Amino acid sequence: MNLIEQTKKDNVKYIQLQFTDLHGMIKAVNIPVERLKEALEKGIWFDGSSIEGFTRIFESDMVLHPDASTYAVLPWEEDPTARLICDVHMPDGEPFEGDPRHILKRALAEASKMGFEYNIGPELEFFLFKKTNGDFEPATHDVAGYFDYSPRDLATSVRNEIVRALESMGMEVEMSHHEVAFGQHEIDFKYGNALLSADRCLTFKHVVKSIAHKHDLYATFMPKPVYGINGSGMHINQSLFTDGKNAFYDAEDEYKLSKTARHFIAGQLKQVRGMSAVLSPTVNSYKRLVPGYEAPVYICWARRNRSALVRIPRYSPGREQSTRAELRCPDPSCNPYLALAVMLTAGLDGIKSKLEPPTPVEENVYHLDESGRESKGIGTLPGSLKEALDEFKKNSLLRTALGEHTFSKYLEAKKEEWDDYALQVTPWEKKRYFEVI
Numbered sequence: 001m002n003l004i005e006q007t008k009k010d011n012v013k014y015i016q017l018q019f020t021d022l023h024g025m026i027k028a029v030n031i032p033v034e035r036l037k038e039a040l041e042k043g044i045w046f047d048g049s050s051i052e053g054f055t056r057i058f059e060s061d062m063v064l065h066p067d068a069s070t071y072a073v074l075p076w077e078e079d080p081t082a083r084l085i086c087d088v089h090m091p092d093g094e095p096f097e098g099d100p101r102h103i104l105k106r107a108l109a110e111a112s113k114m115g116f117e118y119n120i121g122p123e124l125e126f127f128l129f130k131k132t133n134g135d136f137e138p139a140t141h142d143v144a145g146y147f148d149y150s151p152r153d154l155a156t157s158v159r160n161e162i163v164r165a166l167e168s169m170g171m172e173v174e175m176s177h178h179e180v181a182f183g184q185h186e187i188d189f190k191y192g193n194a195l196l197s198a199d200r201c202l203t204f205k206h207v208v209k210s211i212a213h214k215h216d217l218y219a220t221f222m223p224k225p226v227y228g229i230n231g232s233g234m235h236i237n238q239s240l241f242t243d244g245k246n247a248f249y250d251a252e253d254e255y256k257l258s259k260t261a262r263h264f265i266a267g268q269l270k271q272v273r274g275m276s277a278v279l280s281p282t283v284n285s286y287k288r289l290v291p292g293y294e295a296p297v298y299i300c301w302a303r304r305n306r307s308a309l310v311r312i313p314r315y316s317p318g319r320e321q322s323t324r325a326e327l328r329c330p331d332p333s334c335n336p337y338l339a340l341a342v343m344l345t346a347g348l349d350g351i352k353s354k355l356e357p358p359t360p361v362e363e364n365v366y367h368l369d370e371s372g373r374e375s376k377g378i379g380t381l382p383g384s385l386k387e388a389l390d391e392f393k394k395n396s397l398l399r400t401a402l403g404e405h406t407f408s409k410y411l412e413a414k415k416e417e418w419d420d421y422a423l424q425v426t427p428w429e430k431k432r433y434f435e436v437i
Contacts, residue, residue, distance in 0.1 A: 003040065003068050007033050007082060010073050014081040017044060017064050018202065019088055020100050021051050022410055023281070024335030026206060029064070030081070039066050043089060048096075062096060063089045070199055072169035076210050083169075083206075085199050098405045100337035104198055107341040107401060111348060116240040116247060118344050121191035121324075122201055124332045125232035126208055127183045127225050128155050129218045155217075159185055162211045169207070171200055181229040191237065194340045201336040221332035223280070224287035231288030231295060234332040237313070238343065239324040240264065249323040255303055255360075256315040256323055265301055265310055265325050266357040267350020268343060272299060272309065272329065274395030275342050276381055277388040277414060278402075279330040283421045286384045288331060296328045299379040300361040307365040309381070329381060338402065338410075345401035386418050 007015075015036050018028045029046060031039060038044070048062035066084035074081045088099035095102045111118050155178070163173045172190040179186050187208075189200055205221060212219035224231035240247040240260060248261035257265075268275075280289060288295050301310035311326045330339055349355075358377055365378060373380075382388035392398060392411065399407045 012080045012082045016083045017086050019086045061091050075165050075168050097403050104337040104341045107344045115242050118194040120194050120197045121237040123235045125186045126221050165207045198336040223285045223331040234330045235328045237324045237326045246321045246323050249320045263351040264347035266355035268346045271346035273391040274398050277392035278338050278342050282333045283385050285331050297381050298365040302360045302362050342401050
């Protein structure tokens with residue numbers, strides 16, 4: 001059945017064409033279903049000059065080309081509406097160099113040239129809040145904790161509705177559960193190709209926010225929305241496959257990791273300080289990346305150690321295809337296309353350069369003092385967006401990964417974000433200094 005026939009079967013009246021801006025924010029235009037044939041054959045024109053990181057005002061014409069494989073009906077819409085994720089092209093038909101989806105496709109093409117397919121499984125955490133007396137409070141509807149299931153977790157039914165919506169849109173959900181903090185949740189979906197998984201991240205955020213709104217709740221993927229409790233991460237499990245086999249697996253290795261896997265990990269550890277500006281891209285991201293709360297800040301790797309930046313889940317006999325490396329520093333505020341593009345580029349560079357990772361650290365790094373960490377050669381992630389941007393702007397590999405257009409636009413936008421934050425006078429400052437100075 002072709003797509004036109006499918007829309008008739010689903011009684012679809014409108015098509016929502018989605019793409020992302022530089023920061024990963026979903027942008028969309030709706031067209032009547034009667035224009036779908038035109039969209040598939042010729043694309044839909046739009047003004048790119050108003051989209052962050054796209055073109056200038058005097059070269060604003062751009063074209064959306066829907067990817068038919070991303071078709072899904074939005075189950076919460078009153079007027080039957082289907083979604084299609086789009087690639088952004090220039091009027092001459094060439095892919096737009098600043099389209100985040102195109103940037104990931106370019107990195108995946110490089111991996112393919114080397115004989116690899118990049119598969120990932122992201123774990124996006126989020127909060128559900130209820131607005132009470134003008135403020136957002138998680139505890140007004142939810143006082144459960146990690147893996148809790150009880151009548152006290154009033155968000156269980158909301159999570160279940162989110163899962164049903166995701167499954168109706170073609171996503172295979174593997175697990176949903178309450179996270180550590182009040183109001184914090186996680187829903188994991190099936191491991192898969194990086195482009196498909198990045199599309200799923202987009203779908204996931206859209207669904208969570210839409211279903212939460214139905215229940216008069218506010219969903220946020222902000223990394224650290226509440227002081228003093230756990231923040232939200234987006235741990236990313238990753239592996240490379242060759243001819244359907246996991247290229248990270250080696251039966252003879254102590255950790256069951258191949259040389260390819262070790263080179264890949266080494267490449268990411270080498271570039272991670274610069275990558276932080278993309279993986280943890282907001283001022284707020286660095287309120288999460290502090291010692292404690294299971295958030296990794298120390299640049300090392302290990303098998304079981306959750307204080308490590310890269311964790312290798314324990315091998316189980318018969319599950320060789322599941323061998324993977326989990327990068328734990330990204331958070332869900334990132335643009336998933338750009339994040340996966342820089343992660344893959346860093347890992348491939350490690351393979352090309354045959355980089356060797358440092359000795360794994362199987363002890364709690366948080367319990368080591370500064371001299372103990374120095375003796376083991378353990379560095380730290382940037383402590384602020386400003387520090388991350390300083391690392392980012394001098395990283396030539398990331399400039400190549402993103403392309404000159406996106407690299408420059410991204411750096412400019414994030415510097416503006418930091419400068420705006422630096423000028424703010426916060427309630428903490430007033431409380432700390434107002435009367436005593």
